[in-house]
Amino acid sequence: IKNVLEKSYKFEKIISVFNGNKKDILSAFRKLSEITTTNDYVLIYYSGHGEIEAQQAYWVPKDGSKSWGNDDWIGINYIDIYIRDKIKAHHIAVLVDSCYVGSKFKGMNIIDDVVIPNEDDYEKYLQSALDNRSRTVLSSGTSGEVSDTIKGTNHSRFALSIINNLNIFDKKSYPLNLEQLAVNMKLTYTKFQKPMYYHPDSWVHGGGDFTFIPKKNYKWLKVTLS
Numbered sequence: 001i002k003n004v005l006e007k008s009y010k011f012e013k014i015i016s017v018f019n020g021n022k023k024d025i026l027s028a029f030r031k032l033s034e035i036t037t038t039n040d041y042v043l044i045y046y047s048g049h050g051e052i053e054a055q056q057a058y059w060v061p062k063d064g065s066k067s068w069g070n071d072d073w074i075g076i077n078y079i080d081i082y083i084r085d086k087i088k089a090h091h092i093a094v095l096v097d098s099c100y101v102g103s104k105f106k107g108m109n110i111i112d113d114v115v116i117p118n119e120d121d122y123e124k125y126l127q128s129a130l131d132n133r134s135r136t137v138l139s140s141g142t143s144g145e146v147s148d149t150i151k152g153t154n155h156s157r158f159a160l161s162i163i164n165n166l167n168i169f170d171k172k173s174y175p176l177n178l179e180q181l182a183v184n185m186k187l188t189y190t191k192f193q194k195p196m197y198y199h200p201d202s203w204v205h206g207g208g209d210f211t212f213i214p215k216k217n218y219k220w221l222k223v224t225l226s
Helices: 002-008 022-035 076-086 119-131 157-170 178-189 215-224
Strands: 041-047 049-053 056-060 091-097 134-139 196-198
Touching: 002 157, 022 076, 056 076, 076 091, 091 157, 134 178, 157 178, 178 196
Parallel strands: 041 091, 091 134
Antiparallel strands: 049 056, 134 196
């Protein structure tokens, strides 16, 4: 996913943490909170283990203990604080590819209710999506287990769907919105696991939508929305 974003999409900076421990991951969130402004669009992608303990959800880092209690798991309440109060971005999208945690940021799954506008209305929709504040979670599943690596690939079903969509829309004449990605994902793999798309109640979503803008369409987009 990082390679696709760097090659084809308009991201100014990508902070990567591979096989990080709790300190590594939280340090990356702190750095992100320090460099972002209210004009920025922030994409957070977590791929790894997730666990539930006493109805609380956790991301489990690379060196996390097999059982809760050693303070080396990351409670998603940490992430919730960063999204609510610390990262001052116009749009924030959190993509979660892990077991059990997908629904735990607290919000109603609206993936079945999303209606994508037709081509004639898309420009107006895109204007609204970019102008309004956005706070969104797209996860690989709800509160159960999700698939690991798909046979014949190095990717999970969730990651493979994202990569395929990003590559397809890199060849199109208009950007990819997160709503469209969620719908495409639902249509292609619901029979295996159900993705979840929602706006957490405490994050104050403003009706916008995170937008993946291909580099080759960036000038076109500025002209279209000027």
